[in-house]
Amino acid sequence: MKTISINPRTCTQCGICIEICPTGLIIQSNEGIPVMPDEVGNFCSKCGNCEAFCPESAISPVFDTKHADTPKENIADIMPGQLGTYMQQRRSIRNYKNRKVDRALIEEMLDIVRYSPSGMNNQPVRWLVVHDPEKVRKLTRLTMDWMRDIRDGDNMHPLKPMVPALIAAYEAGKDPICRGAPHVAIAYAAEANPMAFTDSIIALSWFELAAPAFGLGACWAGFLKIAASEYQPLIQELDLPNGHVLQYSMMFGYPKYKEQNIPGREPSRITWK
Numbered sequence: 001m002k003t004i005s006i007n008p009r010t011c012t013q014c015g016i017c018i019e020i021c022p023t024g025l026i027i028q029s030n031e032g033i034p035v036m037p038d039e040v041g042n043f044c045s046k047c048g049n050c051e052a053f054c055p056e057s058a059i060s061p062v063f064d065t066k067h068a069d070t071p072k073e074n075i076a077d078i079m080p081g082q083l084g085t086y087m088q089q090r091r092s093i094r095n096y097k098n099r100k101v102d103r104a105l106i107e108e109m110l111d112i113v114r115y116s117p118s119g120m121n122n123q124p125v126r127w128l129v130v131h132d133p134e135k136v137r138k139l140t141r142l143t144m145d146w147m148r149d150i151r152d153g154d155n156m157h158p159l160k161p162m163v164p165a166l167i168a169a170y171e172a173g174k175d176p177i178c179r180g181a182p183h184v185a186i187a188y189a190a191e192a193n194p195m196a197f198t199d200s201i202i203a204l205s206w207f208e209l210a211a212p213a214f215g216l217g218a219c220w221a222g223f224l225k226i227a228a229s230e231y232q233p234l235i236q237e238l239d240l241p242n243g244h245v246l247q248y249s250m251m252f253g254y255p256k257y258k259e260q261n262i263p264g265r266e267p268s269r270i271t272w273k
């Protein structure tokens with residue numbers, strides 16, 4: 001299978017693509033031009049690093065793929081301090097404005113997130129965006145039903161000691177599950193893929209990190225994740241495609257409050273050898 005094409009007119013035979021290919025599939029041909037033999041093409045992870053690092057832009061994919069819209073000249077250097085502040089300012093957002101986020105904006109964020117790394121460049125993550133706030137409220141409601149079952153049941157669920165307080169908060173009019181957020185993003189993937197969970201966590205981390213740049217805030221929805229992985233009514237409500245399972249969930253929307261300070265954290269624990 002052919003996955004890349006190398007333009008012999010623009011290739012300068014610098015050898016960077018040969019060095020950079022993670023699986024060593026690109027070799028020097030007798031004529032000097034690098035080549036990925038068709039018979040090893042099946043092993044190509046389609047990571048595009050040969051294309052990305054080619055100084056002459058001589059390499060292009062011949063498989064179906066969607067490039068980023070980012071024009072080259074717009075790529076600015078980000079100073080470490082700026083990036084550090086941006087990342088350290090990220091907070092879990094648990095209070096939201098009563099305002100929906102346009103689908104186009106969510107699509108723009110997910111268009112960035114599709115560049116997050118994945119094992120062997122498998123790109124297994126699919127998205128279910130619960131955009132209708134009423135449906136988000138239903139997810140909370142069903143999670144509370146699941147918690148009542150845990151509270152009333154005989155089995156020793158690990159969350160049993162915690163659920164009475166959450167039920168009480170819900171019954172007092174609060175939303176301890178989706179925090180009144182208008183939307184929930186659910187990363188899901190094929191059940192059979194053993195790396196999909198890690199890839200989904202990375203993708204959601206990107207989503208959460210990208211959110212403030214779009215004026216948005218997000219928060220991991222951990223209780224929803226656990227409930228939606230084991231409670232049939234929630235599994236049915238999400239109705240993911242056959243053979244696919246929820247990997248993790250995240251609430252998001254426009255933050256009601258703006259963070260003013262950066263709180264402290266444990267110092268880095270580093271061992272050097």
Ligand SMILES: Cc1cc2nc3c(=O)[nH]c(=O)nc-3n(C[C@H](O)[C@H](O)[C@H](O)COP(=O)(O)O)c2cc1C
Binds near residue numbers: 177
């Ligand atoms: C895997 C995971 C699950 C989480 N689940 C919830 C949750 O269900 N509800 C919630 O309010 N926060 C949840 N959080 C947010 C954490 O409480 C939060 O990240 C932590 O307190 C640090 O605060 P910060 O994100 O503002 O730095 C979760 C975070 C992670 C990473």
